[in-house]
Amino acid sequence: MNEFGVQIIISLIMGLLARIYMIRIDQRQYPSYPQGLISHLTLGIIAASLGAVAIPALVQKEYSAVTFLALAAQQFRDVRSMERQSLDNIEPTELVPRGTAYIEDIAKAFEARNYMVIITSLVTGITFYSIKLMKFTIILQIFFAVLMGGSIAFLLKRLLRRQLIMEIAEVKSGHIHFDGPLLMVNDVVIMNIGLKASRKIYEENGLAVEIIPRDANARATLANVGQRQAIQHNTSIQLGIRKDVDEPDFTPIARRNPHNGNIVMAIIPMEPSIELLIEAVKRTPVLETAKRKPLESKAGSKENNQLKGEL
Amino acid sequence: MDFGITESIIAIITTDRSMISTTTVPIFYAKSEDEKEKLSLLVAKITKGMVHDLENGSYVIVRH
Numbered sequence: 001m002n003e004f005g006v007q008i009i010i011s012l013i014m015g016l017l018a019r020i021y022m023i024r025i026d027q028r029q030y031p032s033y034p035q036g037l038i039s040h041l042t043l044g045i046i047a048a049s050l051g052a053v054a055i056p057a058l059v060q061k062e063y064s065a066v067t068f069l070a071l072a073a074q075q076f077r078d079v080r081s082m083e084r085q086s087l088d089n090i091e092p093t094e095l096v097p098r099g100t101a102y103i104e105d106i107a108k109a110f111e112a113r114n115y116m117v118i119i120t121s122l123v124t125g126i127t128f129y130s131i132k133l134m135k136f137t138i139i140l141q142i143f144f145a146v147l148m149g150g151s152i153a154f155l156l157k158r159l160l161r162r163q164l165i166m167e168i169a170e171v172k173s174g175h176i177h178f179d180g181p182l183l184m185v186n187d188v189v190i191m192n193i194g195l196k197a198s199r200k201i202y203e204e205n206g207l208a209v210e211i212i213p214r215d216a217n218a219r220a221t222l223a224n225v226g227q228r229q230a231i232q233h234n235t236s237i238q239l240g241i242r243k244d245v246d247e248p249d250f251t252p253i254a255r256r257n258p259h260n261g262n263i264v265m266a267i268i269p270m271e272p273s274i275e276l277l278i279e280a281v282k283r284t285p286v287l288e289t290a291k292r293k294p295l296e297s298k299a300g301s302k303e304n305n306q307l308k309g310e311l
Numbered sequence: 312m313d314f315g316i317t318e319s320i321i322a323i324i325t326t327d328r329s330m331i332s333t334t335t336v337p338i339f340y341a342k343s344e345d346e347k348e349k350l351s352l353l354v355a356k357i358t359k360g361m362v363h364d365l366e367n368g369s370y371v372i373v374r375h
Binding site for chain 1: 348351352355356359360361362363364366370371375
């Protein structure tokens with residue numbers, strides 16, 4: 001084994017561990033199991049090896065080898081478009097679509113995770129090599145490399161963590177009622193339901209929530225249609241939905257109260273539990289593309305914030 | 312992709328005999344309220360559309 005053998009292996013392992021640490025398989029089936037998992041782990045290994053060989057290549061004055069990193073960036077942009085494409089393709093088969101904003105968000109997350117793997121293995125390699133230059137023993141080299149790699153992975157994961165709805169808003173149960181054919185939740189019109197049979201189902205089995213933003217930032221974020229679509233999708237997937245393709249009456253729709261920016265949503269879940277519904281809404285991620293921060297601008301001052309629920 | 316006519320009225324079901332369609336939207340006349348309900352359900356199932364109530368004795372079916 002040449003002089004960089006241990007370093008490359010340690011960096012590679014750290015990169016791969018970082019990818020495994022970031023991979024999440026949850027009830028939303030992301031990434032899908034088992035094929036999706038394998039393809040993402042494999043891409044993780046590729047990313048890790050690219051990060052791992054960068055330092056040895058530089059040290060051996062193989063500067064052209066660094067262009068590999070450019071290739072890697074290209075490769076991971078492809079990961080994003082691959083993920084986007086596959087989600088776009090299955091979109092028409094979803095009873096409640098994810099929406100393009102959510103898809104874009106998921107695709108970006110996958111790309112970012114691969115960069116995170118490269119950074120982790122690169123940092124591991126750099127630490128290993130610098131400790132080696134200080135002429136410490138191999139055990140110490142490995143120890144510090146693993147320590148640095150681990151903490152970088154941890155830090156990046158904290159950095160990449162997405163906010164949840166419960167951090168920006170309060171979620172309460174709502175009251176479903178009808179005004180003629182108009183389905184309403186807490187006095188906000190959702191839609192016009194003509195069939196009396198459908199209205200009856202809503203009155204008997206329907207559940208509703210009201211999402212109350214905590215400040216002006218949250219209000220602007222929740223106004224985003226993509227964000228609302230993500231909430232609809234997540235709740236219907238997690239609770240199950242009483243709907244088929246020829247029953248558009250039961251599509252969950254999140255509508256905005258134009259006076260105060262609150263969001264209301266009515267849904268007929270398979271699992272008729274309001275606690276679970278609130279939990280599902282609370283745990284929906286805040287989409288990166290939907291995030292707005294009017295309070296940080298000069299125009300969006302304190303007054304904007306104080307308008308909360310008072311218009 | 313699902314290609315088809317969306318976001319437009321594809322049928323009108325009414326008990327009001329005086330209603331006349333001047334466009335290509337078909338009108339189904341029902342004799343009673345119950346028949347109107349049933350007719351609109353059937354047409355909505357065929358077209359995968361949604362029934363909306365105009366509260367003047369007419370239902371419209373819209374594909375969203």
